[in-house]
Amino acid sequence: MEKASIHTYVRNMMALPFLPAADIEPAFQLLAIRANSEQLSRFVHYxxxxxxxxxxxxxDSLSVNGVTVRTNNDTEGWHQSLNRKAGGQELTFYRLVPALRAEAENVQYELRYFREGQSTRRVRPVSRRIEKSIRDL
Incomplete structure (x- = not known):
């Protein structure tokens, strides 16, 4: 395979989790058949x-089909926000406890919004377009 087709092959493998769970293994088998080099065969084995x-x-746990949040970006963003609120590098136990308490109080509001079908999560327009194109497949 050429470099460009190897790139496409790997991207196709990386896209498997976007399929419904029942379609992942058959799609993987179709891709596995196309592995025509030792390196790709090792990649398929991995x-x-x-x-x-x-x-x-x-x-089933591999598939993210239909799942809105598919990355750990939200978790990383939350950690970054908590670090900022609590003092970051200068974080002490006595700064952390009040920050965690305030965060725990905030969770009640977040949960209520979530149950009402509202989201307090900011989603960029480009992410909305990508999400829509995935849903429309």
């Missing part, structure tokens, strides 16, 4: 061992 046939996590 994908199969670590993701497709994992001993602990099943295919």
């Amino acid at each position: 994908m199969e061992e670590q993701w497709i046939n994992h001993a602990i996590f099943d295919i």
Whole structure:
């Protein structure tokens, strides 16, 4: 395979979690058949061992099809926000406790908004377009 087609092949493998859980393994098998070099065969073996046939996590947990939040960006953003509020590098136990308490009080409001179908999460327009294109597939 050429460099461009290898890039497309790897991107197709990376896109497997966007499929419904029932379609992941058949799509993986179709891609596995196309592995025509030793390096790609090793990559396919890795994908199969670590993701497709994992001993602990099943295919259902691999699929993010229909899931709105698919990354840990929200968690990282929350950690960054908490660090800023609590003092960051200068964080002491006595600064952390009030910050965590305020955060816990905020969770009640977030949960209420969530249950009402509202989101306090900011979503960029480009992310909305990507999300829509995935849903429309």
